[in-house]
Amino acid sequence: MPLDPQRFLGDLHKLRCFGASGVGKGVVRQAYSNADIAARKWLAERFKDAGLEPYLDPLGNLFGLAGENSLLVGSHSDSQPEGGWLDGALGVIAGLEIARAAKEAGGPPISCVSFQDEEGRFGVLTGSDVWSGKLALEEADGFADDHGNTLANMRSTMADLASDFLPHDRFSGFLEMHIEQGPYLEETGLGIGVVTDIVGIRDMRISFEGRQNHAGTTPMHLRRDVFQALSDFNTALNSRFANVVTPATVWTIGHVALHPNASSIVPGRVEFSLQWRDADADRLARMEAIIRETVQEIAAGHGVAAQLGPVTGIEPAAMDARFQAELAAAAEALAPGKWQKMPSGALHDAANLATVMPAGMLFVPSIGGISHAFDEDTGEADLVLGLQVLNRAACALAG
């Protein structure tokens, strides 16, 4: 049987019932949450129904296996704390439909995968980081989320279902379909983006330790106020980055934990996240040097102690030339003139997979460029076009 767009859309809508936020189509399905585990069990059933062998590895990556030396197609089904319904789910269900259709049509062997914790509840791309060998399982086990839960604890809840890690050479390559998560395709009226490379990302936790004290009796000039230190650090960093970055470079302070966080106390400790992304590894390193230097200067100026956590992240990754060519050919055949090659500003499992097998990636438009939010969405015609382009390339690459 050929590809079934309605079955594909139906499964996509079913998956968003797991952790449905009740706000638009949004989902709350963080890695290892009850909703995430229930979704993976539901996916395993879909794999079985499609004649694929459900296979869970120790980290929680869920495969639907076809025969030996198959092409792997998928993404991730975990979400941000407040996530959209598509994000990684789109690539997983596209992989399911393509593998299922190939099986039904007696086509080439195509397997499907949903990686675990792509959204970085514990690390950055924890599931594919560990499977690709970039991160040791023992080290990942020590990672904790913002509430102090360790990955070791969370993954133990599914240990009874897990088998060993799969060898990479079981697969001939990896294809991932994803929403763009940015405004480019929509603004330029294109339906498909063929990804050339994925930007590198760096994550760091920084903390300042000052002097917690009474907010009424401590004169301003005697304070060691960590919120003031954080604010001045942010201001200084923005101006120092200006000489180094390009319009495509981004950096974000998205997490701030102030302590004790009471209105009448001068805050004595703050921990915050700093994330920066660029396609050029040298620029990422120059930015890290500026961050370290600025942290030390601001800390000294405010009389606070600074701690810099380890830098996690991933290198910029180029997509495989042959995979790019097949995706481009499929896009030109099905959407002539309506597609373009582009880099990915977002991080994806494909960046890890590219280090162990040929990998390719395809984007569909995001309405308003919105993602990692409940109102993330994409027109269903664009979703189906993406599925058809991905399927055409998959059959060519797996054949």
Place this chain on the structure above:
Amino acid sequence: MPLDPQRFLGDLHKLRCFGASGVGKGVVRQAYSNADIAARKWLAERFKDAGLEPYLDPLGNLFGLAGENSLLVGSHSDSQPEGGWLDGALGVIAGLEIARAAKEAGGPPISCVSFQDEEGRFGVLTGSDVWSGKLALEEADGFADDHGNTLANMRSTMADLASDFLPHDRFSGFLEMHIEQGPYLEETGLGIGVVTDIVGIRDMRISFEGRQNHAGTTPMHLRRDVFQALSDFNTALNSRFANVVTPATVWTIGHVALHPNASSIVPGRVEFSLQWRDADADRLARMEAIIRETVQEIAAGHGVAAQLGPVTGIEPAAMDARFQAELAAAAEALAPGKWQKMPSGALHDAANLATVMPAGMLFVPSIGGISHAFDEDTGEADLVLGLQVLNRAACALAG
């Protein structure tokens, strides 16, 4: 029997067992926590043993009543989320010892009080705000802490023990002993501060609503990042205040709640506290005008929406001249040349009591000026000297 310093110190150390932090002498005893309720029940027993009538009002203010028209001596026994062992507890146990000794000696009628929620888990000085008539009970009932618990809910847990509010004219005046919570007395080698007036305070909650989005695919120039808005607001406010404030003016951003607070998401909402204090009501108003103006300008500049919560707080309050004179005379008699008149940079229940009866206040030194922290402390000789000065003034005023 005369004053018993050892009994006073013994009770002071017993009280810190309720909510003991396990770090130094620190306590975790927020208003209406289990530790706070247990401490109030223990205090009620001490009052009974001393021949004082335990009396709990609807808000949770606990009195130990002597005869009619008595002098009221006390402070509060609730603490900050991470509080010191003395803070308000010192004034409560001093009141207990003075009332107890007067009773034993057949002296003048002296009552004791521990006000509820002086530290502002719900409001600012919630217990004395309501009793003094500054704040309606119905309004206070709607106040919620940082976890969404309302005061109405919390006070209902002690409703079975509570009687009506006491009339103010049952008392001839109020005396409060407190640690300075600042560095002044220690630095100048003084043992006693006689408070002339208490600075005014203003509290406001401010929130920015921007656009939550992906931290990798949203170009910097398209972001509506509320952390950047908060940081720029803080910088602008500091420079604009410079022309208005005195060296004694203070302002603090002590509470920040970023949403969704994840490292790879541009934050879409932030709520933060702003508190400012000064002895001059006009200056407090000028600062509020600058805050409102700056919030609107920064919000417009960042394309975010701003919301300003109600301004709570208390007016600057002068202590009663006769009470100041008796405290000064007692200080000169017991610590000649070792005391000084001074304003209070910290807010105290005495500021509310001054609006309904004559009120006076006395400070003892804080080691390192540290308070609202686990390592807050004062030498025991200074604690006992403070008790003796307060007792001498209390007997003169109650006689």
